[in-house]
Amino acid sequence: MRCRKVTKKLSAFLDGEAGEKEKGRITSHLRTCHSCGEEAKALSSLGSLLKEERENIKPSPYFWNKLEQRIAQAEGQQKVFEKLLERLNRVFVPATASAILLIGIFIGSQLGAVVYSAIAKSLNPESFATVQMEVDQSLHLNTLDDFPQESIGGVYTALITESRSPQGR
Amino acid sequence: MDETELILKFKQGDKSTFRPLVEKYQDSVINTCYRFLRNKEEAEEAAQEVFLKVYLSLDSYQPKSKFSTWLFKIVVNFCLNKLRDKKKSLSFQLEEDLPSPPEDQPDRSLEKEELKRLVREAIDSLPENQRTAILLNKYEDLSYQDMAKILDCSVSAVESRLFRAKENLKKKLDPYIEKDAI
Numbered sequence A: 001m002r003c004r005k006v007t008k009k010l011s012a013f014l015d016g017e018a019g020e021k022e023k024g025r026i027t028s029h030l031r032t033c034h035s036c037g038e039e040a041k042a043l044s045s046l047g048s049l050l051k052e053e054r055e056n057i058k059p060s061p062y063f064w065n066k067l068e069q070r071i072a073q074a075e076g077q078q079k080v081f082e083k084l085l086e087r088l089n090r091v092f093v094p095a096t097a098s099a100i101l102l103i104g105i106f107i108g109s110q111l112g113a114v115v116y117s118a119i120a121k122s123l124n125p126e127s128f129a130t131v132q133m134e135v136d137q138s139l140h141l142n143t144l145d146d147f148p149q150e151s152i153g154g155v156y157t158a159l160i161t162e163s164r165s166p167q168g169r
Numbered sequence B: 001m002d003e004t005e006l007i008l009k010f011k012q013g014d015k016s017t018f019r020p021l022v023e024k025y026q027d028s029v030i031n032t033c034y035r036f037l038r039n040k041e042e043a044e045e046a047a048q049e050v051f052l053k054v055y056l057s058l059d060s061y062q063p064k065s066k067f068s069t070w071l072f073k074i075v076v077n078f079c080l081n082k083l084r085d086k087k088k089s090l091s092f093q094l095e096e097d098l099p100s101p102p103e104d105q106p107d108r109s110l111e112k113e114e115l116k117r118l119v120r121e122a123i124d125s126l127p128e129n130q131r132t133a134i135l136l137n138k139y140e141d142l143s144y145q146d147m148a149k150i151l152d153c154s155v156s157a158v159e160s161r162l163f164r165a166k167e168n169l170k171k172k173l174d175p176y177i178e179k180d181a182i
Helices: A003-014 A020-032 A034-052 A063-123 A125-138 A152-164 B003-011 B015-037 B040-060 B067-086 B112-124 B128-139 B144-151 B155-176
Strands: none
Touching: A003 A020, A003 A034, A003 B155, A020 A034, A034 B112, A034 B128, A034 B155, A063 B015, A063 B040, B003 B015, B003 B040, B003 B067, B015 B040, B015 B067, B015 B128, B040 B067, B067 B128, B067 B144, B112 B128, B112 B155, B128 B144, B128 B155, B144 B155
């Protein structure tokens, strides 16, 4: 095994993380190579130095009590949030469903009218006016038309229009 | 009751099993936080936050990996995020900032505290990923495989980080390393 490869694997070797085959090769190399041997000693010494200078602190005696309070607080906040979410769901979900249904009905009727008109026009242009009237009636758009002249509604509308005009006053 | 039983009982609703879990790991969690944050009060505060996070997400823990691996992943991520937020200069101290050793004979009779400080500064001057690898390997005695799971990388990446970290530390601490050890 070459020195360059051994040097790279020395750290894992000293940490006991090298595979069995690698361990064997590195061990035999270290027996014969002085510089790699020195490198291994330096790394080992570094490891010992790092461990010797390890600083350890003790937790405060109230660590668990403080944590317990934090947990109780967090759980309380979570319950409030869950209640709020539940209330919103009670209103939001049915409201959304209703809105989607209404929009769907509206789009469907508009789409149906357009498709029906297009088909009718393409088949028989002369009867397009009849088809258009049927579509208006199905959507009750004919309610926006003026009253026929002879009807009660037509007479009433005429009277109101007259009374409002400058000549009628 | 062993750790697995404690976690199982917790998932079944017995929250009192959380305390023995905390007592088992509080020392190592606090000390890991301390090695990252270098402040006792902050370390304890961070450990509290970590355990709170563990409590609130323990129901979703799956025993695909060891509990300690899962726990230390939370610890490391929390501490690194904390450091990034604070933008501490400890992580990126330049080599020149360390006191240079005397040219003739290295002074091996340094006070213990001074040597501790030098070691600490040397570790803190490493790039983030190398520092994390050294702290987990040398101070938490974690295997390369566990470290790979905690750091979300391969075992060879862990090996590479440790190799570079040790090369850097050897350069910085060369006068204080005994060459005839082993």
